[in-house]
Amino acid sequence: MTISDDALFAELMQDVVPIEQSSFIRTTKSLSPTYAQLEKQKAALADVHLNQDYLIQEPVIFVDPYDELTYKKTGVQAGVFKNLRLGKYQVDASLELQSVKLNRAKNTLISFLNECQQRNIRTVLIRHGIGLYNQPTAAILKSYCAKWLAELPAVLAYYSAQKHHGGVGATYVLLTKSCEKKLENREAHFRKR
Template sequence: MSDQQQPTNFLQAMADVVPIKHDDKVTHIGPSSATLAQSLKRQALEKQLQQDGNYLSVEKVEPLDPYDFLDYKKDGVQEGVHKKLRLGQYQIDEVLNLQMQRIESARHNLFETLMQAHRRGLRTLLIQHGLGLHSKPFPALLKSYVNQWLRQIPEVLAFHTAQKYHGGLAATYVLLKKSEQQRLVNRERHQKR
């Protein structure tokens, strides 16, 4: 077969082929950006969130250094209140030890403890998270999550790295908002004056 016959044969073979019409309703689906395992994990987390009301995120966390100080206060928190918390001068109402716990377990325990403490009218807690020098996939994994989670909880007014005698860089003081019941008691007390 010569080279000149080949194109002719091809054209003859393709003579009855009709171009595909473009349908605007059909969209091209490219490779998925999330793997099946990631999608299933996300679905499981969303289901658990709906069941327990725990809105604390485990998706992404900003890594901290194990020796970083934690320091946060919401707008409106008086500087004197924050200083007293930072210096460890408030009575600690409850201690929560999260050391050596898996992230999901720590997430659940932190959320439940803070919600119960707020309902019971507790104001100051000490969270022991450790330094995480050897944690994987990076150092201070749990400390990084605790820093992120405490910022996500509306009942948390402020938090700060603890004094050395309470655990130093491996622990954090947390100040909670007053419960509605505590506010009512304060209003009645101030009206009697």
Template structure:
């Protein structure tokens, strides 16, 4: 039986010539990844990119177009909040989000507030519109703005604007002092204490 198998094997191998060299040589040229590999690498790199914008695009509680917005962090004095609510502070900067997509509005609001805080601007007006005709639900952008503002640590208080500043289509925002303003405030109070 073994002779039959050996004879069969030799018959099959009769036309095979031995290799002149049996060492495996490295492939010549550069390795080029396939398109699928390139796409996977790009997707992985984008996932690893750090996005400092922490404002959530998750579920939002929908508000009505005429629903007032009020927000105040603990520690904000009632008189300060009342003046903000009544529109008594000078508005130092305005952001217009009308007609923006949610992702654009999210990005612009985040960087606008970050920039204003760095520059020491404290009282802002955000124009978001009432959203009566927004689809698929009324006041979608307005609802997200109401959700996002309290998520930003430097936002001390917010309130629906007075009629002359846009009413329900706009929101007043009060930011905390930046590090430089806090330092100046401490110096001012320490000088007053030293004069007494």
């Protein structure tokens, strides 16, 4: 004689007593995020990575081919910005954009800066040229580079290069630290306490 699955289950469960509801067990789940979750979400949104295209597709204000490019985020120390302007930081990587078409230059720039940040490179040189003979407007690539660099979250500051690095046809760029370097610094400062 074969016993059905339901009958077998009922036979095995006959001595099981249900657990009483405890006043310490929370039965309803909160659907709204906690303050800590909101803060984590805000921090995650602020820590934007370069692997996505965050650059706004708006018309650019064109600069003169001989203008110096300069930009500094708030919080960058004056001495750090001065050293960048004077070319005192070692340039560990450079990108040649003069021969790259404008529609590919943005993606090339983003990829380059992303790789530099992953390799913990802080100071780079972007060679965009002065674009003296660009048509219909001079300095097209230089103008767009200035706009794009100012919009990238990983760029702390930039300044036109010294003459021996290309003068106004190139730009020094100071990048933020990578996530790994930030963590190392926090740990090092924590140990000093």
